[in-house]
Amino acid sequence: MTKTQIWTSAFLAVFIVLFFLQRATMKDEAASSGPMTDMPSASSQKTYQASGEELVKSFGCQSCHGSDLKGTGLAPALVGLSSYYDRDKLTNYLRNPNSFMDQDRFVDFKQKYRNIVMPAYSNKDVKDLGKIADYLLGLN
Ligand code: HEC
Known part of the structure; x- marks a missing residue:
């Protein structure tokens, strides 16, 4: 080169x-x-909407009903609710559980979960409770 x-x-x-x-x-x-x-x-x-499943987590339902919502010694299972509730009824229940206490199932619940009371979520946004209802009604 x-x-x-x-x-x-x-x-x-x-x-x-x-x-x-x-x-x-x-x-x-x-x-x-x-x-x-x-x-x-x-x-x-900012406009993100939490899903029913996420709301169940953030409202602390699992601390009583169990991480899989299949029930614990503190509270009953939240599966198969569609045999007892429609969306409106379940939303109303979450807002005011006491108004359902005269039903037989709840008389049994009272016996079984003697010291625990299902809290009323009347201070929550109804839309959020509706989403929770939708989510729970889909669980079997
Ligand atoms: C402090 C414990 C506790 C927490 C927290 C709690 N629950 Fe409950 N829940 C109960 C108990 C106990 C019952 C049984 C009824 C009763 O004794 O008041 C119940 C009953 C229910 C029922 C009726 C079940 C049926 O078979 O009819 C639904 C639905 C329900 N809870 C949903 C929820 C949801 C949704 C949340 C969260 C937003 C939640 N619970 C949070 C304790 C709790």
């Missing part, structure tokens, strides 16, 4: 290296701009 050829190939090699370096840093930029492109979904969290 002549000196000129060596210099030319060296020059080309530098170019190629620079080219790939630039591509690599471009990828970095794309990656680091990731959170920025996530911004729309972060702001849409």
Whole structure:
């Protein structure tokens, strides 16, 4: 190789290296701009609606009814409720459990879960209770 050829190939090699370096840093930029492109979904969290299942978790129903809602020593199972309730009735129950206490099933519950009372959720948004009702009625 002549000196000129060596210099030319060296020059080309530098170019190629620079080219790939630039591509690599471009990828970095794309990656680091990731959170920025996530911004729309972060702001849409403001209008995020919790599902019935999530509400059951956040309202603490599982602490008495069990993590699988299959019942514990503290409270009965919340499965198969559709034989006893429709959506309205179940929503009403959650708002005011005491108004159901004269029913036979609840007389039994009172015996069985002597020291525990199903809390009234009348301070909660009815829409949320409706979602919980929908969710519970789907459990079998
Ligand atoms: C402090 C414990 C406790 C918590 C918390 C609790 N429950 Fe209850 N729940 C009970 C008990 C005890 C009963 C049985 C009725 C009674 O004795 O008042 C019951 C009964 C029920 C029933 C009637 C079941 C049937 O077969 O008719 C439903 C529905 C229900 N709970 C849903 C819920 C939901 C939904 C939540 C959360 C929003 C919740 N409970 C939170 C204790 C609790």
